[in-house]
Amino acid sequence: MSKRRNWFCGSEEHRISRRGFLGTAAATAGSMSALNLLREPCLAAELKKQDKRVILLWLAGGASQLETWDPKPGRSTGGPFAAIPTSVPGIHISELMPKMARRMEDTAIIRSLNTKDGSHGGGARMMHLGRRDEAAVKYPDLGAVLARELGSADSRVPDNVSFYTATEGRGSAVGQAGFLGARYLPMSLTTNSKPDNLARLDSISDLDHQQRHELRELLSNRFIEYRDSSSLRSHNEAYSRVRGLMSSDKLFDVSEEPQSIRDLYGPSLFAEQCLIARRLVEAGTPFVKVSRAWWDSHGQNFETHLELVSELDHVMSTLLDDLKQRGLLENTMVITLSEFGRTPKINASLGRDHFASAWSCSLSGCGINGGTVYGATDEDGQTVKDGEVDAGDLFATIYQALGIDPHTEYHVGSRPIPLVHEKASVVTDVLA
Amino acid sequence: MTAHPENLKLIKEISRPDILFSVAALNETKVFVGSSDSKIHRLNTQEDKAEPSELSGHTSYVTGLELVGDQLVSAAYDGKLKWWDLENKAEIRSVDAHAKWIRRTALSHDGKQLATVSDDMVCRVWDAVNGNCLHELKGHQAVTPNHFPSMLYCCAFSQDDRLLATADKIGHVVVWDLQSGKEVKTIETPDMYTWDPKARIHSIGGVRSVAFSPDGKQLVIGGMGHVGNIDHLGGKSLIEVFDWEKGERLHQLADDSYKGLTERLVFHPNGEWFIAAGGDHAGFVKCIDANTGKTIVDSKASTHVHDIRLDDQQGMLVAVGHGKLSLWQL
Numbered sequence: 134m135s136k137r138r139n140w141f142c143g144s145e146e147h148r149i150s151r152r153g154f155l156g157t158a159a160a161t162a163g164s165m166s167a168l169n170l171l172r173e174p175c176l177a178a179e180l181k182k183q184d185k186r187v188i189l190l191w192l193a194g195g196a197s198q199l200e201t202w203d204p205k206p207g208r209s210t211g212g213p214f215a216a217i218p219t220s221v222p223g224i225h226i227s228e229l230m231p232k233m234a235r236r237m238e239d240t241a242i243i244r245s246l247n248t249k250d251g252s253h254g255g256g257a258r259m260m261h262l263g264r265r266d267e268a269a270v271k272y273p274d275l276g277a278v279l280a281r282e283l284g285s286a287d288s289r290v291p292d293n294v295s296f297y298t299a300t301e302g303r304g305s306a307v308g309q310a311g312f313l314g315a316r317y318l319p320m321s322l323t324t325n326s327k328p329d330n331l332a333r334l335d336s337i338s339d340l341d342h343q344q345r346h347e348l349r350e351l352l353s354n355r356f357i358e359y360r361d362s363s364s365l366r367s368h369n370e371a372y373s374r375v376r377g378l379m380s381s382d383k384l385f386d387v388s389e390e391p392q393s394i395r396d397l398y399g400p401s402l403f404a405e406q407c408l409i410a411r412r413l414v415e416a417g418t419p420f421v422k423v424s425r426a427w428w429d430s431h432g433q434n435f436e437t438h439l440e441l442v443s444e445l446d447h448v449m450s451t452l453l454d455d456l457k458q459r460g461l462l463e464n465t466m467v468i469t470l471s472e473f474g475r476t477p478k479i480n481a482s483l484g485r486d487h488f489a490s491a492w493s494c495s496l497s498g499c500g501i502n503g504g505t506v507y508g509a510t511d512e513d514g515q516t517v518k519d520g521e522v523d524a525g526d527l528f529a530t531i532y533q534a535l536g537i538d539p540h541t542e543y544h545v546g547s548r549p550i551p552l553v554h555e556k557a558s559v560v561t562d563v564l565a
Numbered sequence: 566m567t568a569h570p571e572n573l574k575l576i577k578e579i580s581r582p583d584i585l586f587s588v589a590a591l592n593e594t595k596v597f598v599g600s601s602d603s604k605i606h607r608l609n610t611q612e613d614k615a616e617p618s619e620l621s622g623h624t625s626y627v628t629g630l631e632l633v634g635d636q637l638v639s640a641a642y643d644g645k646l647k648w649w650d651l652e653n654k655a656e657i658r659s660v661d662a663h664a665k666w667i668r669r670t671a672l673s674h675d676g677k678q679l680a681t682v683s684d685d686m687v688c689r690v691w692d693a694v695n696g697n698c699l700h701e702l703k704g705h706q707a708v709t710p711n712h713f714p715s716m717l718y719c720c721a722f723s724q725d726d727r728l729l730a731t732a733d734k735i736g737h738v739v740v741w742d743l744q745s746g747k748e749v750k751t752i753e754t755p756d757m758y759t760w761d762p763k764a765r766i767h768s769i770g771g772v773r774s775v776a777f778s779p780d781g782k783q784l785v786i787g788g789m790g791h792v793g794n795i796d797h798l799g800g801k802s803l804i805e806v807f808d809w810e811k812g813e814r815l816h817q818l819a820d821d822s823y824k825g826l827t828e829r830l831v832f833h834p835n836g837e838w839f840i841a842a843g844g845d846h847a848g849f850v851k852c853i854d855a856n857t858g859k860t861i862v863d864s865k866a867s868t869h870v871h872d873i874r875l876d877d878q879q880g881m882l883v884a885v886g887h888g889k890l891s892l893w894q895l
Contacts, residue, residue, distance in 0.1 A: 194765075194796075206624075209583065209602065213626045213642045213666070301764040400712045402766065427765035432798040432825075432845065439684075440713045440767050479584065479601075481846045481869045481887040482798050482825070 185283050185499055185535045186414040186465040189275065189422040190407070190449065192441075193302040194253070194429035197475035197485055199514055200227050200438040201445075202493035203244045210477035210513045213435055221504035229442035232450035238504045239453060239462060240497040241563040245508020245517040248473060248524050251487040253429070256472030257305035263528030264554045270312065270545065275528065276420045277310040277317035278552065282537050283419035290381045290416045295319035296326065296406045299426035305472065306424060312545045319422065326406050327385040384412045397451050404448045411455050414465050428471065432482035445469070453497055466499040466534060477514040491517045494527065500534025502565045525557030533559045568880045568895035570838050570852030570861045577892040578867060579608065579615045585885035587670075589630035589637065590874045591651075597637055598885050599627030599872075605639055605649070610883070610892055620649050622656050629670030631679060633693045640681055642666040648696060660696050662689060669719045673726040678743070680729055682717040688731045690743065700746045705733045709768060711760055716771060721830075723777040730784055730809075732772035734758065738786060740809055752812055754805055757788035761795050769795040776830040776839060778855060784809035785855070787827025787841055790819045798825040798845035806858050816858025823849040823863070829873045840882065844869040848886055850893060866891060 204227045205211035216225040219237040226234055226242075233240070250256045259265060261274040273281070276293045284292030297303045308319035322328060333342055383389055387405055390412070398404040403425045410421040425445070430437035449469070456462040474492025475485035491510040497503065508520030522530075529539035532552060539559060542549040587599035594611045603624055606617035620637070629640030636657065637649040644667060648658040663683035671680045672693060679693040686707045690700035709715050716734040723729070728749070732738040736754035741747065760768045774787035784807045792800035802823045806816040825845030832839040838861060842850045848866030850873070853859065870886040875895070882893040 207603070213601070215624065215643075299764060299766045425766075427767065427796070429765075429796040431796045433769055436716065436769065437767060439716075443714055481844075483584075483869075483887075484797070 184464045185419065186461070187275075187279055187283075187420050187499075187531075187535070188407070188410045188414060188452070188465060188467045189420070190445070190467065190469045191297075191306060191422050191424040192428050192445070192469060192471040193257070193297070193299070193306060193424050193426040194471070195256070195473045195475055195487060196428045196441070196445075196469075196471045197430065197434060197438055198244070198491075198493035198510075199475065199477065199485070200229055200435070200442055201469075202226055202242045202495055203510060203514060204228075205477070205512065205514050208513050210479065210515070212479065214438075224504070224506055227442065229438060230446040232446045236450050236453055239457070239501070240495050240503050241501050241505045241507065242493060242495050243507045243522055243527065243560065243563065244493045244510055245520045245522050246474070246489075246492045246494060246524075246527065247517050247521050248489045248492075251473055251489040253302060253472055253487075254305045256487075256489055257302065259524050260470055260472050261306065261309065262311075263524045263557070266311075270550065271309065272550075273311040273313040273317060274309045275531070276308055276319050276422055277313050278532075279420040279535070280317045280319075281313055283535065288417055290384065290413065290418045291320040292418060293317060293319040293420045294410075294413055294418055295321045295422040295424070296409075297321065297323055297422075297424040297426070298325065298402060298406070299424070301427040301429075303424075303426075312543070312550070319420075322385075326387070326402070326409055328382065381416065384416050384418075385409055387412075394455070397455070399444075399447055399451070401444055401448070403444060404451075407448050407452045408455075411452060411459075411461075414456075415459060415461060430475065431480070431484040431486055434475065434479070434483060434485040456498065462498040464499050466501065466531070467497040468531065469495045491515065496531070496534070496563060500536070500565055502563055505563055507560055507562045520560075522560060523557070525554040526560060529553045529557040530560040530563060533561075534564055568833060568875060568877045568882070570833075570895065572880065572895050573850065573852060573862045573864055574894045575864065575866075575891060576894050577610065579610065579890040581888050581890060584626070584871070584887050585890060586626055586628045586871045587630040587639075588872045588874050588883055588885040588890070589632050590876060590883055591632065593876060593879045593881060596874070596883055596890070597630050597632075598890060599630045599639060599641070601626050603627065603641065603643075605630065605637070608890060610890070615890070618654070620654055620656075622647055622659070625666075628667060629681065631670055631672040631693070633672065633676060633679070638670070638672075638679060638693065640667040640670045644683065646679075646681060646691065646696070658696050660691075662691070663687065668717060671720045671722055671729075673722045674724060675726055678722070678726065680720045680722065682720045682731055684714070684716050686715060686717050686733070688717065688720055688729070688741070690729065700741075700743065702729070702731065702739075702741050702746060704739045704741075704748050704751075705731065705737060706735070709735050709758075709760070711762070711768065713768065718771050718773050719775050721775045721777055723781045724779045725781060728777065728781070730775045730777065732775045732786060734768070734771035736770075736772055736788070738772060738775065738784070740784070750809055750812065752784070752786075752807055752809060754786055754788070756790055756803060756805075756817070757786070759789075759792045759795055759800065765795055767795070769798075770800070773826045773828050773843070774830040774841075776832055778832055778839075779834060779836040782808060782810070783815070783855060785830050785832075785839060787830050787843070789824075789826045800824060802827050802841070802843060802849065804830070804841055804853065804858075806855065818853065818858050818860070820849075820851075820860070820863075823851070823865075825849075825869065828869075828871050831873060831875050833875070834877055840873060840875060842866070842870040842873045842884055844886070848884075850882070850884060852895075864893075
């Protein structure tokens with residue numbers, strides 16, 4: 134696999150690999166000003182990209198657009214919740230989100246997703262990959278792409294972390310690195326909020342551990358010397374990062390946070406994991422997915438959303454505040470996304486079913502023109518009336534906002550693979 | 566003719582485009598229904614095509630209707646209580662009764678007091694005629710043990726109107742003395758609440774209906790049993806009968822035939838049996854022997870039932886629910 138690097142300026146000093154550059158830059162920050170690299174526009178942009186982070190709030194099971202970002206009060210499909218005005222004149226959201234309503238300046242809503250796949254498995258894959266896998270190609274998901282694009286090889290923190298502590302829907306939302314290789318798979322936390330087996334065993338000294346690492350590396354490099362295998366290379370890369378990752382275990386420990394901050398986030402598991410996500414992005418992790426299950430409200434949709442949206446509103450607004458106060462929101466994008474939305478029609482169990490034809494997501498922070506709404510559904514929320522967006526368009530928009538050209542191509546063998554599907558276009562209206 | 570459970574039979578259904586959450590019967594043919602369209606509709610159940618006439622003024626689902634003399638009182642998810650002049654179809658009074666959804670109303674048997682319960686977790690008792698607040702009853706927790714918003718679903722007066730029972734999402738039931746405004750008994754019904762800590766990390770269930778027996782000795786509580794897949798109303802409909810003063814559960818009826826929530830419980834005046842109604846995607850109406858806790862007769866309803874009114878003298882039951890009003894002979 135290779136990649137067409139469209140940031141290359143053509144000059145000899147720029148004829149270096151991006152990873153080499155980033156690695157050098159990170160290691161020799163002191164020499165940067167001497168080299169005056171930041172005055173080179175393309176390299177400055179590349180360096181800037183380094184700082185970009187993403188926290189994906191994965192609302193597993195399918196959150197209702199009608200009870201979050203696209204309320205339809207007064208319509209038979211609208212349900213019992215009112216719409217409330219936000220701090221941005223003209224934008225109304227569900228009354229279940231009063232805290233987000235006061236913080237709309239940093240958030241853009243896309244109300245016109247039509248992703249066509251109303252199955253949990255297919256929809257979740259689609260909204261992780263931005264498209265469907267092909268028979269011959271397994272694509273990397275958003276986390277894997279961002280780990281590659283925004284991460285750095287010598288990072289001492291994991292570059293792709295995924296929390297999915299509930300069990301329902303987890304199988305549909307597992308990380309997929311595809312042709313990028315295992316190096317970019319997420320560190321998956323599925324049983325608690327802290328990685329298991331990350332700490333060095335007490336029975337092994339740090340010197341022993343270092344020596345074992347060097348021996349493994351020596352043997353491994355000899356083994357692959359005359360072999361050309363991307364999987365072997367990614368395997369080695371993963372091992373090469375172990376010592377860095379081991380030093381990051383404190384990032385997952387919320388007891389390291391002041392109690393006042395923990396109290397702000399609240400006591401729920403989702404809140405705790407969002408606080409860890411903030412700790413991770415602050416330390417340099419480029420992609421964190423916090424999955425909150427389970428929104429599949431075929432029965433008692435309104436009770437379910439009263440419970441879950443109230444939590445989302447509190448935790449998301451606290452997260453945005455926290456990132457903003459730390460100066461991180463400019464470089465950190467927070468996304469809310471599901472595999473699909475929920476039917477406007479209310480069923481006899483007072484539930485809503487699966488619905489991928491006209492639903493919503495939100496983008497906040499980095500690269501986003503906050504206080505905007507893009508697209509519209511009809512008055513009952515049954516169809517997209519304006520500005521239809523598919524999964525590829527959404528991914529192209531996310532990449533663009535992060536400073537990644539969405540029309541970049543990777544190469545799998547000799548085959549060029551665009552970052553997003555060929556018809557995808559950026560929703561420029563939501564970009565800063 | 567008085568109602569008898571053996572006679573239970575569906576005699577008429579009227580389809581509606583909306584969801585009907587509450588019903589009050591003016592007489593054997595004229596009923597009022599509270600709707601998901603935020604309005605109150607008057608229907609003549611004897612007409613082939615029941616033509617509704619509207620009373621409007623709420624801004625969300627109308628979940629409580631009570632006839633007080635020649636006035637109708639409505640309650641809704643908008644937190645308001647409204648008094649209506651039925652002759653002129655005019656709003657007489659509007660009270661900001663609660664900060665959150667009003668889930669249920671109950672009128673005392675003497676017609677003088679009206680109780681409302683809300684997701685603000687407060688029960689208020691009102692002078693049913695002038696709308697003054699008589700009691701503010703606070704004894705239910707605002708959040709569940711898992712830190713999520715709780716809900717206060719239902720209330721019922723005792724026959725002598727001296728007691729009021731209220732029940733919430735986690736299965737906590739309180740019996741209040743209405744002279745002192747104090748709690749006299751609390752009962753826990755944990756089987757009514759499902760918290761799924763692993764697969765889905767959220768909850769479903771709660772006590773959705775409560776009724777005192779006419780002699781005041783029994784308190785019947787309805788809801789849904791534990792649910793495996795809480796995406797749906799997949800639990801058995803559940804009824805528990807208590808000797809409330811002893812805090813002793815006499816019967817637990819987990820129905821193998823019907824799933825979903827027991828939304829309403831109404832005792833027959835003779836106290837020998839009571840009616841339970843509710844459902845999941847479909848609905849049920851059943852009559853239960855109060856002494857044995859056994860089902861006397863049951864019937865599937867075509868849709869989830871949200872409210873019922875028993876007219877004992879006419880041997881008639883009016884049930885309303887998802888897109889339907891149905892008339893049952895008893």
